[in-house]
Amino acid sequence: xNGDSLRGYDEISLDGFKVVRSTMFCRGPHxxxxxxxxxxxxxxxxxxAIKALNMCxxxxxxxxxxxxxxxxxxxxxxxxxxxxxLKGEKDPQLRNLQSAEFGSQLYKSWNLDETCTYKTxxxxxxxxxxxxxxxxxxxxxxxDGKRE
Numbered sequence: 225x226n227g228d229s230l231r232g233y234d235e236i237s238l239d240g241f242k243v244v245r246s247t248m249f250c251r252g253p254h255x256x257x258x259x260x261x262x263x264x265x266x267x268x269x270x271x272x273a274i275k276a277l278n279m280c281x282x283x284x285x286x287x288x289x290x291x292x293x294x295x296x297x298x299x300x301x302x303x304x305x306x307x308x309x310l311k312g313e314k315d316p317q318l319r320n321l322q323s324a325e326f327g328s329q330l331y332k333s334w335n336l337d338e339t340c341t342y343k344t345x346x347x348x349x350x351x352x353x354x355x356x357x358x359x360x361x362x363x364x365x366x367x368d369g370k371r372e
Contacts, residue, residue, distance in 0.1 A: 259273065268320055269309070276346070277296065278298075281310050285297070334361065
């Protein structure tokens with residue numbers, strides 16, 4: 225911008241202002257741990273979830289209706305219930321996993337408010353010597369509104 229285009233603006237001093245660290249927004253603790261967010265019509269994971277399971281291409285989901293537990297189990301494309309959750313070759317990204325049927329059943333089973341989304345952190349667990357990603361939605365952060 226040149227000086228002519230700055231006419232009509234008030235000049236202020238930067239005294240007292242401090243730079244806000246970018247890490248507070250893009251690399252905070254929630255960005256480093258696997259996260260899962262559910263809507264009534266889709267489910268998404270952050271990039272840390274992909275990395276936690278060594279960038280596997282296919283997973284299977286297992287849900288516990290009593291405890292609100294959600295497991296992401298690495299598998300192969302040959303697994304009858306496998307879901308391809310990565311897209312792209314060079315820089316794999318998670319797909320938005322759209323399913324109104326799954327969302328509706330999950331919200332009903334877990335008695336969730338359909339006007340809200342739910343987000344929780346995951347952790348790696350071992351079941352029968354197999355590493356899986358576990359999300360405990362009994363402790364999920366509830367957010368008003370259907371955010372996309």
